[in-house]
Structure formats: structure tokens, C-alpha cells
Amino acid sequence: TAGIFYNRHLGRKSDLFSLQCEILAFKTNVYMYSETVQYTSTTRSDINISYTGIKIPVSLRLTFLEGSFKPFINAGVFTMANLGGKYTREGEVENSIHVVRPFTDNSLAVNRMISGVLGGIGLKKEFTPKQSLSLEFRAEYGTGIYEKDGLKQNTLSFNVIAAIDLF
Numbered sequence: 001t002a003g004i005f006y007n008r009h010l011g012r013k014s015d016l017f018s019l020q021c022e023i024l025a026f027k028t029n030v031y032m033y034s035e036t037v038q039y040t041s042t043t044r045s046d047i048n049i050s051y052t053g054i055k056i057p058v059s060l061r062l063t064f065l066e067g068s069f070k071p072f073i074n075a076g077v078f079t080m081a082n083l084g085g086k087y088t089r090e091g092e093v094e095n096s097i098h099v100v101r102p103f104t105d106n107s108l109a110v111n112r113m114i115s116g117v118l119g120g121i122g123l124k125k126e127f128t129p130k131q132s133l134s135l136e137f138r139a140e141y142g143t144g145i146y147e148k149d150g151l152k153q154n155t156l157s158f159n160v161i162a163a164i165d166l167f
Contacts, residue, residue: 001026005163007061015063020074024055034091045091049145051110055080057118057140070124078118078140085110087146109147114155116142122161136161 003024010017032047059076089105122136138161144153 003055007165015070018061018063020057020059020061020076022055022057024057025053026055027052040096042094043091044094045089045105047087047089049085049087049110051082051085051145053080053082053085059118059120063124068126070126071122072124072134072136073119073121074136074138075119076117078116078142080114080142082110082112082114085112085145107148108151110145111143111147114142114145116140116155120161130165130167132165134161134163134165136163 001024003022005020005022008019008021009015010019028049028051030047030049032045032049034043034045034047036043055078057076057078059074061072061074063070063072065071087106087108087110089108090102091105092100092102094100118138118140120136120138122134122138124132124134126132138159140155140157140159142155144151145155146153
């Protein structure tokens with residue numbers, strides 16, 4: 001993941017409240033293995049999900065303390081556009097007499113757009129009024145990755161974000 005951000009203080013005399021806008025580009029690959037055993041068969045699946053996208057989080061930041069170390073919390077919303085997504089599931093079904101039948105399932109699609117809410121906590125270290133480093137732990141809850149009728153799914157992700165402000 002890589003991106004840029006813009007932070008605008010909402011007060012002239014204090015940086016207590018600020019608006020943070022970001023644009024993040026990323027590529028994600030997820031692999032899952034599933035094995036289910038039923039009375040007459042065992043199903044094994046290798047599931048791959050990959051997508052490339054752009055995420056735009058917008059949040060309101062509340063900064064505490066004065067000085068060079070400034071803890072903060074933030075809350076906001078995000079939207080994410082998936083530019084290319086792929087879901088594949090390849091597996092096998094083994095019956096009770098050990099006959100194995102392979103299968104391929106591509107019935108799910110990756111959503112083109114995902115949106116949700118975010119919240120975070122972090123620490124900012126200022127070197128000069130224009131130069132700083134920050135580290136943030138962020139949780140995001142949004143609509144699901146999959147697109148299929150009858151399937152209701154949401155995502156919950158946790159991120160560690162490091163930022164360098166040079167301007």
C-alpha cells in the first residue's frame with residue numbers, strides 16, 4: 001500500500017481538530033484453505049481472492065496535548081474502488097470409498113465499490129511545524145468484498161499506517 005494525504009487544521013490558533021483526506025493505492029492477495037467433512041464425503045477447497053484498488057478515507061482528527069509528541073484519535077468514512085478483482089475456488093470432493101472428483105467454482109465476483117466507516121488512534125511526532133512522522137492503528141468496517149445475490153457479507157480490517165509529512 002502506498003498513498004498521499006492532506007491534513008487541514010480546522011482552527012487558526014490550535015491543531016485540536018483537523019480534517020485528514022487520503023488517497024491510497026493497494027494490491028491484495030488472499031489465500032484460504034477450507035476442508036469440510038460430512039457423513040459421506042470430504043470437500044477440500046483452495047480459495048484465492050486478489051484485487052487492486054484505490055481507497056479514499058476522509059476523517060476528522062482530534063489531537064491531544066501541545067508539544068512535539070501529539071496523540072490523536074480519528075473517525076471518518078471511506079470508499080474504495082476495486083480496479084480488478086478475481087475470485088477462484090479449486091477443490092476436490094472425496095467420497096466414502098476414496099474416489100476424488102475435482103471441481104472449479106468461479107461463482108462469486110469481487111465488488112467494484114466498497115464503502116464504510118473507520119476509527120483510529122495514533123501518535124504524531126513533530127520536528128518542525130511542517131515536518132512530522134505519525135503512526136496510527138486503524139480499524140475499518142465496510143460493505144463486503146463479494147458480490148452475489150443472497151450473500152450478505154461485511155469486512156472488518158485492521159491497519160497500521162505510518163506517515164511522513166515533509167511539506
